[in-house]
Amino acid sequence: MSTIRGLEVIDIRFPTSRNLDGSDAMNPDRDYSGAYVIVRTDAEDGLEGHGFTFTIGRGTEVVVAAVGALRPLVIGRSTDDLFGDMGAFWRDLVGDSQLRWIGPEKGVIHLATAAVVNAVWDLYAKVSGKPLWQLITEMTAEEIVGLVDFRYISDALPPGRALERLQALAPGRAEREAELRRDGYPAYTTSVGWLGYDDEKIRRLCREALAEGWTRFKLKVGADLDDDRRRARIVREEIGPDAMMAIDANQRWDVDEAIAWVNALAEFDPYWIEEPTSPDDILGHAAVARGVAPIRVATGEHVHNRVMFKQLLQADAISICQIDAARLGGVNEVIAVLLMAAEFGVPVCPHAGGVGLCELVQHLSAIDYISISGSLEGRMIEYVDHLHEHFIDTVEIRDARYVLPGEPGYSAEMRPDSLTRFRFPDGAEWEAIRAEVAASAR
């Protein structure tokens, strides 16, 4: 038996705003960042759990403070108890009667919950000697149901119904796992279409991506309709009529505006419109879905918990469910949403990119295919070619598909030198940037 003795949290920021990687209609200047958690035990194996939530610069320090508020709920716990009932651990974290007030289960405190929960899962998987996806797909149906907090979702998915689904899919698990090991998991690329890129860069990136085997693309839209039409035409010209092109407005529009704008881009055959409006607006998404059909509506990177996803599904508001590994409260809540999406027949295409999200969601999509949905139809993981070099067990893409990860853990661990160099505000990279800014101001 070992005990959790340490929980370290690091504010890490990468100065990505300097070259407009990741720019979109709502986020012109994002510095990909994270509140990064390391959980340590007194075990002799020296294994650490690493996890994080994704942020985009300012405000990361607030999430770091929230991780600090969760620390007393983790320190001193026996890992046997934790790993024996990860569902109870999750409910303890989100159920603290005072901390609950500053959410509940949303915003900063929930981002912090995600970082802590993901770190403990990483530790659990490492201790088990398995990649996270394997640890979970090898669980029994009862064990997986036990991970989920059904509070507030039992009207849409009673635990018994989830159990039936998992049991019904169990016989094909080995076959699906073998398929993923052989072929990997389908992906699409967002790297061609950031809003800050000029036309020539988009054209060049499309050609490079096609040469690498990509057939699914995403373009940022929503700042200016004429620009969007020109850029969509460029992408469609380059990728041809059969390749998939999704578009992403990053919450830019009100409901009526969304419907009009998307229909004005319909001639370019967008596969989905992502985040057309406020992530809180379930009924708004449903109205947009009706107004832009047959173009699909997708959302999720800002959908803050299972209760919101439940309603998006109940209201027929989304045709694509974009779970976020670090905005939902970590692995447990993602599984709740995977189960609901499967129940409603809606494919899950995880949000990724940022820093480290690709590393995480490859596990979640494998769990979805092997144990929960049993289908790849209409399913693909976002891929963005940023910042993977900072991770130890880095994502591997082969023929535009994610290669199933094989190392123990949740692929969440950053290289020690990256953690040191990009720590904010005192890492060497940030010292250098401040020196450069100071020099140019002289």
Added chain:
Amino acid sequence: MSTIRGLEVIDIRFPTSRNLDGSDAMNPDRDYSGAYVIVRTDAEDGLEGHGFTFTIGRGTEVVVAAVGALRPLVIGRSTDDLFGDMGAFWRDLVGDSQLRWIGPEKGVIHLATAAVVNAVWDLYAKVSGKPLWQLITEMTAEEIVGLVDFRYISDALPPGRALERLQALAPGRAEREAELRRDGYPAYTTSVGWLGYDDEKIRRLCREALAEGWTRFKLKVGADLDDDRRRARIVREEIGPDAMMAIDANQRWDVDEAIAWVNALAEFDPYWIEEPTSPDDILGHAAVARGVAPIRVATGEHVHNRVMFKQLLQADAISICQIDAARLGGVNEVIAVLLMAAEFGVPVCPHAGGVGLCELVQHLSAIDYISISGSLEGRMIEYVDHLHEHFIDTVEIRDARYVLPGEPGYSAEMRPDSLTRFRFPDGAEWEAIRAEVAASAR
């Protein structure tokens, strides 16, 4: 012209958990707290803006950190610019492209926004020499519309429609103001029915409240149905068949459970069921509303922004709209919700109690009556007799009605000695509690 030169933030906590004041089915041990903001300028008048958001203990330090993240958006601003366009100020605060990620407009960062926005409004009202309600009700319809961010709510309430409403109501403003000055604003009391109180205490408090003129009461429910039935019977016996009794479950139930439980209490004639389930569950509230009619559904103290209220109204999910002065992003967003509630014909009965919420919402209900809804029908403000002694411009109740506040400002300012004594963790009260705990542990 003056400039904002300082923004101080204080973590203040009152040890209310020691006598179970404020106990309910989800919050057994709340220490009423706040992230308390003081805004200072370089003006010679020495006026300060005081504002806060309400919290219940642990986690207040996280909100304090979030206020710190907002500080650069406030410091250095000219008060002329601020007061000249408070709508633009609000949009700046919630629109920071990096901070937006850790919300958007929800949880910790939005609580911090409320504290800052409310402090600036307090300053504005003090500089104007008027109570907040008067500052706003004396604005033109165009000025009030200019305070509101219509982003994401224009489908339910176009700005032009809001303007029409305000203009149509303008002729009766003086008369309604005179009425409030004479009669005050109706209230109900929650002080009798906290879950931690025993039967005899409830009975005694009911009798005392009746003697003081109260005719509207609220009882906490949701922990145990037999207990609830016994307690509801006691209250109904004491207050008689004609007095109003609301019940409040503080998010305790799932949808089906809520419907069954409330119907099992129907014989005691509850006027509304408050927070039957997750505050995020718009469709769930709508299902509960259909399942418990004619008992009304009320919610709002945890409804995090105008987009959520919009949908609760669109979905016919609530018959009572319980705005919270410090969870919504301050005065501006409250006005957005008041306008929508009026448009949908739903009465606003603000959440109050905690610490300082009664002080704030009396202004908001006055604005609602004088300028926005023009009606008192079915409208009342929650009243809880806790912690008012810490405020300079303290709430006054006369004949179970709120007396219209008359001092300049937003009635938000706490006494300096209270701020010193209850500052966490270093105030004298907290030092004394720690000493007492240490002594009893010996």
